[in-house]
Amino acid sequence: xxxxAATGDVMDLPGIPEDTIDLGERLDPxxxxxxxxxxxxxxxxxxxxxxxxxxxxxxxxxxxxSAARASALTVSVLRSCLRDAAELAASGLPGxxxxxxxxRRAALxxxxxxxxxxxxxxxxxxxxxxxxxxxxxxxxxxxxPLPQRALVESAAQGRFAATGAERPGAATALAEVxxxxxxxxxxxxPELRALAALDALALADPSERARLKEIARGPETAxxxxxxxxxxxxLTLLTAVPPSRDxxxxxxxxxxxxxxxxxxxxxxxxGDYATPVLGTDSQRxxxxxxxxxxxxxxxxxxxxxxxxxxxxxxxxxxxxGEQAAPEAAPSFAFRPGDEAERGRRARRRRRQQARAGxxxxxxxxxxxxxxxxxxxxVLGGLLVTTxxxxxxxxxxxxxxxxxxxxxEAQLVPGLSDNGTWQAVIAEDGVALRAxxxxxxxxxxxxxxxxxxxxxxxxxxxxxxxxxxxxxxxxGTADRLLVTREMAPGSGSGSPSPRxxxxxxxxxxxx
Numbered sequence: 001x002x003x004x005a006a007t008g009d010v011m012d013l014p015g016i017p018e019d020t021i022d023l024g025e026r027l028d029p030x031x032x033x034x035x036x037x038x039x040x041x042x043x044x045x046x047x048x049x050x051x052x053x054x055x056x057x058x059x060x061x062x063x064x065x066s067a068a069r070a071s072a073l074t075v076s077v078l079r080s081c082l083r084d085a086a087e088l089a090a091s092g093l094p095g096x097x098x099x100x101x102x103x104r105r106a107a108l109x110x111x112x113x114x115x116x117x118x119x120x121x122x123x124x125x126x127x128x129x130x131x132x133x134x135x136x137x138x139x140x141x142x143x144x145p146l147p148q149r150a151l152v153e154s155a156a157q158g159r160f161a162a163t164g165a166e167r168p169g170a171a172t173a174l175a176e177v178x179x180x181x182x183x184x185x186x187x188x189x190p191e192l193r194a195l196a197a198l199d200a201l202a203l204a205d206p207s208e209r210a211r212l213k214e215i216a217r218g219p220e221t222a223x224x225x226x227x228x229x230x231x232x233x234x235l236t237l238l239t240a241v242p243p244s245r246d247x248x249x250x251x252x253x254x255x256x257x258x259x260x261x262x263x264x265x266x267x268x269x270x271g272d273y274a275t276p277v278l279g280t281d282s283q284r285x286x287x288x289x290x291x292x293x294x295x296x297x298x299x300x301x302x303x304x305x306x307x308x309x310x311x312x313x314x315x316x317x318x319x320x321g322e323q324a325a326p327e328a329a330p331s332f333a334f335r336p337g338d339e340a341e342r343g344r345r346a347r348r349r350r351r352q353q354a355r356a357g358x359x360x361x362x363x364x365x366x367x368x369x370x371x372x373x374x375x376x377x378v379l380g381g382l383l384v385t386t387x388x389x390x391x392x393x394x395x396x397x398x399x400x401x402x403x404x405x406x407x408e409a410q411l412v413p414g415l416s417d418n419g420t421w422q423a424v425i426a427e428d429g430v431a432l433r434a435x436x437x438x439x440x441x442x443x444x445x446x447x448x449x450x451x452x453x454x455x456x457x458x459x460x461x462x463x464x465x466x467x468x469x470x471x472x473x474x475g476t477a478d479r480l481l482v483t484r485e486m487a488p489g490s491g492s493g494s495p496s497p498r499x500x501x502x503x504x505x506x507x508x509x510x
Contacts (some may be wrong), residue, residue: 071245159452175190396470399431418438422503436471445460457493
């Protein structure tokens with residue numbers, strides 16, 4: 001049910017519908033933000049990022065296991081939501097569920113990796129959004145047996161290991177939890193509810209999605225699927241993690257700017273030529289009629305007040321059958337000396353110049369002061385940059401030394417035709433350095449670690465202007481691989497075939 005809030009005649013504002021779609025009398029604020037964003041409201045787009053940004057970023061971080069990939073995925077999803085704001089607002093889902101469903105399907109398309117975290121542990125309380133609905137979600141999870149709670153927490157983070165005959169039973173358990181969060185309603189069909197739960201969590205395979213589409217054709221059965229998506233969106237309250245950097249600049253880049261209000265018209269002069277003009281003796285003004293074709297020219301500024309005969313001569317005499325046209329607004333003129341002597345500061349400066357005997361001395365002094373200020377700023381910036389680079393270099397050297405002295409550490413040279421590469425692979429972490437590396441426009445270098453044939457991203461490498469790289473990461477790997485990816489990263493979850501360097505202890509003979 002869609003209700004449109006009519007605007008009053010007094011305000012005369014464009015009508016923006018405030019929706020209550022399937023929510024009773026409760027408003028849907030995210031849907032309203034989507035509608036305002038679709039109309040080009042930049043403040044509504046920023047509010048949409050503040051409301052759903054932490055939940056999208058947290059879901060991506062739990063699914064991908066990488067903060068860098070989660071940040072890139074969050075920017076991509078939010079940009080698509082701003083682009084398709086009108087489509088999301090017109091869908092049959094509430095605004096919050098529509099955006100989070102798109103984010104979940106985009107995150108699970110990147111092949112989930114990393115560890116599954118507990119959503120009810122005290123350590124996870126600092127990452128949540130502190131929404132009042134979290135209490136209901138936590139109450140439902142804490143009331144479950146430990147095996148079923150682990151199943152729900154894994155499914156909320158994109159993992160569902162049940163196969164074969166175990167899959168229908170596990171899907172039914174998920175449907176029961178989603179029904180406790182948001183009542184699914186509709187027919188009590190176990191197969192419909194199980195398939196709806198799997199698809200709402202983006203865990204259904206193609207055959208299950210086809211079967212759900214076949215049996216959910218009616219309004220009641222389609223409502224079960226929609227309520228399951230709303231319940232899956234509730235689970236993102238427990239996986240919310242605020243991003244480490246502000247996403248407004250990256251997401252709102254190129255978004256339609258907010259329209260600038262038109263300036264108010266200036267008040268028109270309504271007097272006539274006999275109206276007295278206020279001012280002091282040093283601000284004498286000349287008031288005269290505007291220039292007209294065929295009329296006598298107006299008096300020059302500072303020439304004194306025109307006489308009545310001159311005023312009457314400049315006005316055309318109307319004929320007997322014509323009515324005199326209304327007089328136009330008079331024109332005001334000031335003497336240049338009046339404006340120069342208007343302020344106390346200007347008069348003081350002129351007296352100082354007269355005493356100094358030359359007018360070039362203040363200009364030279366101001367120029368030298370500006371040059372000294374710019375020089376001080378540049379030297380200060382260079383000093384701060386140098387200290388920051390020195391601190392980073394010392395930190396990398398300490399990490400390299402610590403990893404090299406750890407038991408079973410491997411010093412691995414790299415095979416590459418672009419620079420010299422070297423790495424330390426230990427159980428506590430990985431350190432990589434390179435020299436003489438040439439970069440590519442529009443592409444970045446990404447480090448991958450392979451363990452038992454499975455590659456995972458260790459992060460994007462920062463290439464300095466001198467072609468040097470210093471990078472450290474937690475965890476270990478059997479071999480390292482550096483590839484070229486599209487900026488800010490491929491986001492595909494697997495390395496590209498454009499290999500820049502290979503650091504393999506087996507190949508190097510270590």
